[in-house]
Amino acid sequence: MRLNCPHCGPRDRREFYYYGAAAYLDRPSPDAPAQAWDDYLHNRDNPAGMTQDLWYHEQGCTAWLKVTRNTVTHEIIAVDAVATPKASGGMA
Amino acid sequence: MPDLIAKPALGAAPLTIAGTTLSENGATQITAIAPYPGSQAALAQALRPLGLTFPAPNQFTEHGDVRLAWSGRDQAFLIGGEAPADLPAAVTDQSDAWVSLQIAGPQARAVLARYVPLDLRAASRGQSLRSALNHLPLLLMVEAPDSYTLMTFRSMARTAWAELHEAMIKVEARLALT
Numbered sequence: 001m002r003l004n005c006p007h008c009g010p011r012d013r014r015e016f017y018y019y020g021a022a023a024y025l026d027r028p029s030p031d032a033p034a035q036a037w038d039d040y041l042h043n044r045d046n047p048a049g050m051t052q053d054l055w056y057h058e059q060g061c062t063a064w065l066k067v068t069r070n071t072v073t074h075e076i077i078a079v080d081a082v083a084t085p086k087a088s089g090g091m092a
Numbered sequence: 093m094p095d096l097i098a099k100p101a102l103g104a105a106p107l108t109i110a111g112t113t114l115s116e117n118g119a120t121q122i123t124a125i126a127p128y129p130g131s132q133a134a135l136a137q138a139l140r141p142l143g144l145t146f147p148a149p150n151q152f153t154e155h156g157d158v159r160l161a162w163s164g165r166d167q168a169f170l171i172g173g174e175a176p177a178d179l180p181a182a183v184t185d186q187s188d189a190w191v192s193l194q195i196a197g198p199q200a201r202a203v204l205a206r207y208v209p210l211d212l213r214a215a216s217r218g219q220s221l222r223s224a225l226n227h228l229p230l231l232l233m234v235e236a237p238d239s240y241t242l243m244t245f246r247s248m249a250r251t252a253w254a255e256l257h258e259a260m261i262k263v264e265a266r267l268a269l270t
Contacts, residue, residue, distance in 0.1 A: 007149045007165060008222065012209035015224060059224040061149065061165040 015059040022052035101191040101249035112197030131180035161220040191249035196239035
């Protein structure tokens with residue numbers, strides 16, 4: 001399996017660390033109802049088909065990546081940097 | 093202030109197997125430069141006296157013996173020279189944190205193929221790639237298609253050397269069979 005890192009190009013899975021569902025990016029506000037926090041911390045979908053999760057390019061550029069993939073066909077549809085160079089004002 | 097003596101990580105003599113040589117590069121000054129957000133123009137200006145530009149991902153730029161090698165997102169290593177004062181960047185001295193090895197020769201790529209998950213067949217001078225040497229963190233710089241600089245954590249220098257030595261022996265053994 002390879003992920004096409006937006007900074008480094010296509011790289012072997014060994015360079016990456018799997019973090020979990022991309023739902024981690026949608027942190028509820030501190031005063032959100034308990035149900036929202038329960039969903040955020042504990043409840044995950046287990047879709048047959050399209051899913052999005054977070055990977056960390058640990059042995060590479062150290063960027064967090066949001067990977068869109070298909071759990072049925074194993075196709076990797078998209079790999080996006082969570083913090084884009086534009087958003088962070090950096091240069092990648 | 094005590095007078096500190098710079099010591100090489102290994103002090104190992106170069107090793108040549110199957111016409112391919114593994115050697116340790118001498119200790120040099122390494123400075124990590126992580127530009128502050130939005131500092132592109134100011135940084136380019138500040139680097140001008142060195143004759144360097146901030147490298148694109150997977151690249152290094154160089155001027156004389158001084159090199160600026162991309163080493164991660166929004167970060168590059170200045171190798172072999174003094175960082176200018178007041179750079180618009182987070183600047184840290186990394187000189188004693190890394191060991192630098194050189195592997196060069198016709199079997200260099202075959203040796204690295206045993207540990208490094210990169211396709212180096214299309215490697216060309218000027219590339220600076222973050223990856224792994226087996227389990228060790230790696231910054232690999234391509235000097236020529238059959239010559240590579242390998243930087244890993246200094247604390248792991250002996251492991252890196254031992255594993256590369258082992259792979260060189262195996263590659264030579266395989267060559268004898270074919």
